[in-house]
Amino acid sequence: MILPLFEKYPTLEKRLPWTSLANWPTPVQKLENLSNAVGYPNIWIKHDDKSSEFYGGNKVRKLEFLLADAQKKGFKWIVTYGGIGTNHGLATTIHAGRLGIKTALVLIRQPLTDHVQENLLLDRHFGAEIHYASSTLVGGFQTAGIYLRHGMVYFVPPGGSSTLGSLGYVNAALELKKQVDAGLLPEPEYIFCALGSKGTMAGLLLGTKLAGMKTKVVGVRVAELWITKPENIFRLANCMVALLRKYDRSVPALKFTMEDVHVTHDFFGGEYGRVTPAGKAAMALMRETEKIKLELTYTAKTVAGMLDFVQRHPELKNSPVLYWHTYNAVDFTNVLLEDHDYTKLPETVQWCFQENLVPCLGAEEDSAGEK
Template identity: 50%
Template sequence: MRSSPWLFEEFPELEGKVPWTPLGDFPTPVQKLDKLSSREGICEVWVKRDDRSSELYGGNKVRKLEFTLADAAARGKRYVLTYGGIGSNHALATTIHSRRLGLKAILILFPQPVTRHVQENLLLDAHFGAELILAKNSLEAALKTLWQIVTKRSVYVLPLGGSTALGALGFVDAMLELRRQIDAGEVPEPRKIFLALGTGGTMAGLLVGAKLAGLDSQVVGVRVTSSRIGNERKVANLANRVVRLLKRHSESIPDLRFSPSDVSVVHGFYGPGYGVPTPECVEAAKIVREAEGIRLDLTYTAKAFAALLSEARSGAEGPLLFWNTFNSVDLSALAERQDPRSLPKEFQAFFEGEPSF
């Protein structure tokens, strides 16, 4: 586990001004998907294995949490309250990594289509000690948030997806990491980088990081949430907030400005709704698993990889890089030991009948 992020090495004046704590195992490896490219007859494809960002629970959220949970701890908070669908990877990552710092997670969760993965994450939330609260809509979530803040007082509120300017620094740092791997000859500079676009923190950080790292790679977000949540304007606005945060603490940060036209988003792979598997994403997940042994989820990463696969099959030039934001640590045995009847009553309904996938 590293003692400081690449961001502090590049801009030393940030250390001591920007909160950070080590949680992940970085750098994550880069891997060439030779078998997949050969099987599909497509260009050179690589993957950035952020699914291996922690031996406890990986995925893209670990990079964000190194900054946001450090901030919560520095402020003397006891609770971290955040949001997501009932199968949220962000909610589970927050629960697991908050616990390492002596913080308790409070999760306000929204209904979503029930899959086996959704059920497993709910059981794991409970296993790792999260307080689970169901909200049917944004107004109910706001009221329940207010109640938690008033009754518990020492609450750090982390927005949906952990997508704050501070959290996005994790992916500014990630792009500096990729630059080092390119310089070391571990991976060629990608022509395009594909990732799932949810709440935008990962993409905003990568956009800023690409500029600071001097990379020409085009960052492509594949929208996997409603267009109200994931869109070009929101990503550009968050990227600009990231730049302002950095410039507040370092005079070495160049003047950068992002507009919606600087943000490349693919909208055609979302499907009929959040968390609803599509034929394209089911196929993409199957192909990657069979060819390379890499597991993707049907809500985020499989939809993003389906977009990369579509572009590659159309004859696109490589190299293309897929940023795997899923978690590859298998916690299914822990989930199986958690009785659904131990969950709050309103969550037990999500275990009635067979899941869709």
């Protein structure tokens, strides 16, 4: 299989590290039932949840570049960061493990949900070395310890959103364009994606432009503003342009500015990982209408943001809107049934199974001053 990015710019194939970890292209589908339920007849989905039978979701596209780079340079260990329920950490652990590379995770606190607990159990099950950082300082010491213990360690930034990793989503947009050209879906007026470590959104921003699409990419912010600053989104897109042009001068010298960045801030909920009523409602609606599984940190908030947008903008006149599904669809119920003894986890994270899970918020708490 040849990546659409390499098909468009063949020189890049020899110059950029990339290894195949998944099944491309991911399917696109019209969400008929959801469209009917909300009275907006043109909602589509890009199923990145189905990218891999090992662990799907958006991280796989980034890891195909990052792990290839680590492998090429001979690294046997990776260190990466996230909240205690990080999907990125789990995806990295699983896919790096497939290549014989081990993963050390440095994790920080986030609101406790059953999803957080499940991911911690799965991290251990798939062989991650787990470190809990109760503060930035502790995280720094732990990182230093990881480097001392394992020697050469490949650094993967939170969410995998380095310039190299984010190219996965430049390619993803070119993949979508091929599906549009093949008549599988109309060119979307808007794409909605979760905005966390920014790589997904920045990659789509650049990829849609390279593909010659008029589509606007809207990021639904799910993390604190210092992580998701709009100026850093277009800067990341510009860094990717520079990287691509370093290897292939036929890549156009695009320059992104604030005007290209569309972010919705209203569904964040005030804290990374906080459960919001709007997110819960979107998660339930998606499950009831389409049997599609969302999670509450990223994808439920994104769907909530998209549905609110189409309902508040009658001038859209039912033009096509695409939800880019970035969560994983592989079901780990059986793994968790067999391997759920939390006392096998490092003592520093066992409190995650001893404290109460977060209570559901009341509707009035959802909208109050949380930007």
